[in-house]
Amino acid sequence: MVMLLRHLLSIAILPFTVTVLVPYWIAEKYGVAPEVARFAGPFLIQLAGLVLLALGLFLAASSVRRFATEGKGTLAPWDPPPRFVVHGPYQYVRNPMISGVIMVLFGEACALRSTHHACWAAFFVALNMLFIPLVEEPQLERRFGEPYRKYCRHVRRFIPRTTPWRANP
Numbered sequence: 472m473v474m475l476l477r478h479l480l481s482i483a484i485l486p487f488t489v490t491v492l493v494p495y496w497i498a499e500k501y502g503v504a505p506e507v508a509r510f511a512g513p514f515l516i517q518l519a520g521l522v523l524l525a526l527g528l529f530l531a532a533s534s535v536r537r538f539a540t541e542g543k544g545t546l547a548p549w550d551p552p553p554r555f556v557v558h559g560p561y562q563y564v565r566n567p568m569i570s571g572v573i574m575v576l577f578g579e580a581c582a583l584r585s586t587h588h589a590c591w592a593a594f595f596v597a598l599n600m601l602f603i604p605l606v607e608e609p610q611l612e613r614r615f616g617e618p619y620r621k622y623c624r625h626v627r628r629f630i631p632r633t634t635p636w637r638a639n640p
Contacts, residue, residue, distance in 0.1 A: 478539055481547035486531060486568075489595060490575045494588055503585045513584060520581025527574025533560050534568035548607070555615045557622055562635035565628050569599050603628060 497503065508514040535546055537559045542552020546568055560567035576592035579585075611619050618638070625636045 474539070477545050477547075477550055478535070481545040481550060482535065485546060486572055489572055490579070493591060494576070494579050497585070497587050497591055498583070501585070501587045503583050503587060505583060508584065516581050516584060520578045520583070523574045523578030524582060525578075527571040527576075527578055529571070530560055530567050530574065531571030534571060537561065538568075548610075551614075555618055555622075557626075557636075557638045561626070562632075562637070563626070564631040565623065565626050566599075566603060569603070570629060570631070573599075600629075 508517055537556050538544055538546055538552045541558060542554045542556040544550055544552030544554075564570055573592065573596055576595055577589070580588035580592050608623070612623075622636075622638070626632060
């Protein structure tokens with residue numbers, strides 16, 4: 472029960488805030504309302520946005536599940552998994568959770584056809600392009616040492632591999 476509460480708290484503070492609360496605030500502030508496009512081009516953009524949203528939610532949820540089941544921790548930097556996770560989506564990309572959130576944010580921007588939401592998504596990408604290599608990765612290297620360095624040599628930070636990487640082939 473305690474672990475479930477830790478997960479719910481970390482999800483509420485981090486991805487829920489980024490993907491729901493901030494986009495809701497942006498929509499309210501700039502008068503962005505969901506509306507189905509009347510023409511093919513904008514409608515296809517909205518459809519692509521819904522696909523991105525679904526893929527992003529799946530990827531983020533799968534990553535959180537791996538952290539809970541294999542890593543025995545949460546997605547929160549203050550409560551990280553004590554075990555190194557390299558299975559599932561982590562075989563393809565080092566940051567599938569962030570990749571999933573980014574997909575959700577750009578999916579929202581496309582589905583709403585909102586430049587304000589697209590700017591938020593771009594800001595989130597830029598923030599993570601700084602935070603992850605400058606803060607998160609050095610912490611992971613200190614915690615997991617050579618296995619993490621080896622992982623970094625084989626699995627890219629944001630761009631997925633086409634084939635899964637196996638830690639112990």
